[in-house]
Amino acid sequence: xxxxxPLISGVLIKRYKRFFVDIKYKxxxxxxxxxxxxxxxxxxxxxxxxxxxxxxxxxxxxxxxLQIIEDxxxxxxxxxxxxxxxxxxxxxxxxxxxxNKKSIIIPEKKYHENTRFDFLIKEPxxxxxIEVKNVTLMRKNKLAEFPDxxxxxxxxxxxxxxxxxxxxxxxxxxxxxxxxxxxxxxIAKDIDPEYSKLLTAALKxxxxxxxxxxxxxxxxxxxxxxxxxxxxx
Numbered sequence: 001x002x003x004x005x006p007l008i009s010g011v012l013i014k015r016y017k018r019f020f021v022d023i024k025y026k027x028x029x030x031x032x033x034x035x036x037x038x039x040x041x042x043x044x045x046x047x048x049x050x051x052x053x054x055x056x057x058x059x060x061x062x063x064x065x066l067q068i069i070e071d072x073x074x075x076x077x078x079x080x081x082x083x084x085x086x087x088x089x090x091x092x093x094x095x096x097x098x099x100n101k102k103s104i105i106i107p108e109k110k111y112h113e114n115t116r117f118d119f120l121i122k123e124p125x126x127x128x129x130i131e132v133k134n135v136t137l138m139r140k141n142k143l144a145e146f147p148d149x150x151x152x153x154x155x156x157x158x159x160x161x162x163x164x165x166x167x168x169x170x171x172x173x174x175x176x177x178x179x180x181x182x183x184x185x186x187i188a189k190d191i192d193p194e195y196s197k198l199l200t201a202a203l204k205x206x207x208x209x210x211x212x213x214x215x216x217x218x219x220x221x222x223x224x225x226x227x228x229x230x231x232x233x
Contacts (some may be wrong), residue, residue, distance in 0.1 A: 088105065128170040133146055171210075
């Protein structure tokens with residue numbers, strides 16, 4: 001998934017009002033759009049190196065978009081709007097061994113009146129829903145975690161996947177770790193114990209989990225390698 005325009009480097013000043021971030025660039029302070037409404041735990045330290053892009057949309061009030069924050073010398077992709085694009089590109093390029101190369105990919109597929117899943121994969125003999133989650137949290141060395149705050153929306157998606165599974169759909173939760181150099185992934189049970197409990201129950205209902213880290217370049221971000229999911233006891 002390529003960035004809209006070349007990356008520009010700067011230094012983080014602060015994030016505020018959820019959608020705004022101040023960045024020091026050369027001798028000026030720029031205000032950029034922050035495309036991540038989560039807590040971004042551990043990333044919002046003043047002085048962190050960041051990368052941002054300039055938009056082509058002349059109607060936007062904020063001309064810049066924050067894309068990457070550097071944490072402990074490693075890049076972290078914080079733009080949740082890119083995540084589904086990263087996955088879609090991987091699906092179209094037959095990156096996943098789990099899905100048929102001749103499958104039909106339908107993004108943002110409505111399931112029930114109040115539920116959409118990120119992807120429906122139509123294969124000759126089965127239908128698969130994929131719900132994608134963006135992961136940025138790492139508190140222990142090389143261990144990615146989700147969520148970084150309590151997520152009622154995430155809980156809803158698990159319940160709906162369980163429902164879909166009972167109706168014969170093949171169901172996946174795909175955790176995209178927009179970080180470099182993570183070897184394992186787990187659920188942050190101390191942050192959201194209910195989500196952890198619900199996911200454990202979902203695994204017994206045939207919900208499958210996939211976890212991948214990402215590879216960064218000056219042009220964009222793409223899925224890199226599968227990482228191990230560590231089950232909470």
